Amino acid sequence: MEAFLPAEEQAFQYVIGLIVAHELQPGDRMYEPELVQKMGMSRTPIRTALSRLVADGVLEKVHGQRGYQVPKLSLEDMEKVFTARQALEGMIAREAAIHRTELEVEELWKVNEREMNIVLSRKEATQLNELFHRKLVRMARNEYLERSFEALYLRSSLYIFYFGRFFLDGQSRELSSHREGNNYTYEEHRAIIQAVSDQNGELARQLMEQHVYNTWRIRVINSPFFDG
Structure with a gap:
């Protein structure tokens, strides 16, 4: 991870990297606390990055469920x-x-x-x-x-x-x-x-x-x- 990137961008690119590497598959879920622990980063930039990924259609926030989901593709x-x-x-x-x-x-x-x-x-x-x-x-x-x-x-x-x-x-x-x-x-x-x-x-x-x-x-x- 490029350290000079803002924390939010680091978190954003980290999730994209998981998708590119197929470590996350369509339908898989991810959780904010897990990212905080893995990246050693505070919740705020990670939450902002996840919200951005949802807005861009890369992740979904399913109503009534915890965490975020990679969309099921069709x-x-x-x-x-x-x-x-x-x-x-x-x-x-x-x-x-x-x-x-x-x-x-x-x-x-x-x-x-x-x-x-x-x-x-x-x-x-x-x-x-x-x-x-x-x-x-x-x-x-x-x-x-x-x-x-x-x-x-x-x-x-x-x-x-x-x-x-x-x-x-x-x-x-x-x-x-x-x-x-x-x-x-x-x-x-x-x-x-x-x-x-x-x-x-x-x-x-x-x-x-x-x-x-x-x-x-x-x-x-x-x-x-x-x-x-």
């Missing part, structure tokens, strides 16, 4: 989440192309170059993908798009973490899925960056919508490990 919910994300991020890409600066485009290229690395770990791939999408949403210069993005991105990430080709147990599967899935992600990101750099908003929108669709249909639903 094909119907996944379709709703990715359909909404497809429309929202298409709009974000279009706006980013209109408002981008040369420096911001250069930062996107640097992220994309790092994505080329075929030996990226799951954690590194997750961080770079999130960085790419977050940079784009900031480039759109619209705080309302940014607020909407937060919840949709994290909720859709649950499906990627549990069912995506790159987030499987075992080193051989992980490396194989990286070649099959993450290289495509790198190439799709590269095309989006070029459209943004060219200030071609309509093309950037189309490419982003296709990218989100590919993540949903090809890398998650069509994964041989997805059982719905």
Whole structure:
């Protein structure tokens, strides 16, 4: 855990890490006192982080029950989440192309170059993908798009973490899925960056919508490990 992060962010990232590592599964419950003990942290930042995770759809607070629950996932919910994300991020890409600066485009290229690395770990791939999408949403210069993005991105990430080709147990599967899935992600990101750099908003929108669709249909639903 990066010590320089605020306590709330440390707690937030700790729970996300448990999900990425599959140490928490859909339907599993977690309790505030357990986190306080494991992290050696006071209740306030942990409670704030858990509330944020609930607001973002990563955890659920079930009425009348103690603790927090990882949501039980379904094909119907996944379709709703990715359909909404497809429309929202298409709009974000279009706006980013209109408002981008040369420096911001250069930062996107640097992220994309790092994505080329075929030996990226799951954690590194997750961080770079999130960085790419977050940079784009900031480039759109619209705080309302940014607020909407937060919840949709994290909720859709649950499906990627549990069912995506790159987030499987075992080193051989992980490396194989990286070649099959993450290289495509790198190439799709590269095309989006070029459209943004060219200030071609309509093309950037189309490419982003296709990218989100590919993540949903090809890398998650069509994964041989997805059982719905």
